[in-house]
Amino acid sequence: MSQEIRVLQCIQCKMYQVDIVKKANKWQCKICRQKQNMLKEFFRGSGPECRVKVQQLNLERGxxxxxxxxxxxxxxxxxxxxxxxxxxxxxxxxxxxxxKWADYVDEPIEIPQKTAVVPPKIDEKQEELPMNFNRSRNKVSRSNKRLAESPQTVNKKSCSKWNDFL
Known part of the structure; x- marks a missing residue:
């Protein structure tokens, strides 16, 4: 004895598909997984007959x-x-x-061009600034200074493709 199969249409995706005839009138769409009650049975028959009917109905709907x-x-x-x-x-x-961007951008400002810039003359009598390079201005303890980069961050930077260009 062969199984009876029926052709149904999904409420959500509107696709026709086959389902095995059973006592319960509930079925689940194989495409969208929507659980639903059987509203209308379009065809009932054997497996190959139902398959041909589903292909025909889906083609017509498409x-x-x-x-x-x-x-x-x-x-x-x-x-x-x-x-x-x-x-x-x-x-x-x-x-x-x-x-459309003209409303949001300011008008360009015109800068008057100077003809020639003459550097100011330096008086030889001006006081010279002290240049003591041995003394540090910032006397910060070593604990507050920034630590050297860890080897992990150094490795991350070395594998960048942009290192060749830097």
């Missing part, structure tokens, strides 16, 4: 959806063309398009 999408696209394109034609009639002279 063709209908494509035709509907194409019709929607054509009507939307016609409406767009009509709007463009009405706008062209209203605009006899083309207006200058402005940059």
């Amino acid at each position: 063709v209908q959806e494509e035709k509907l999408e194409e019709d929607l696209f054509l009507t939307a394109q016609e409406q767009l063309d009509q709007k463009e034609n009405s706008l062209e009639k209203q605009k006899s002279t083309p207006q200058r398009k402005t940059n």
Whole structure:
């Protein structure tokens, strides 16, 4: 005795699929995993018969959806063309398009150019600044100073592809 199989349509994804006939009227869609009650049985028969019927029904549904999408696209394109034609009639002279960022950017500031810059003369009598390189200005204890980089961070930096360019 062969099993009876039925053809059902999912409520969520609208795909037709086969399901084994059982006592409970609940089934789960194999595509979207939606658990649902059986609302309508489209066909009942053996496995190969149901498979052919599912392929036929899904093909018909796909063709209908494509035709509907194409019709929607054509009507939307016609409406767009009509709007463009009405706008062209209203605009006899083309207006200058402005940059949308121009509202947010300040006007460029013009800097007056100087003809020649003369360096100021240095008096020989000016006091010289003390240049004592042996003494450190910052007397910070070694515990507060920044520690050397750990070997882990050094390794991370060495494997960068940009090191060749630095």
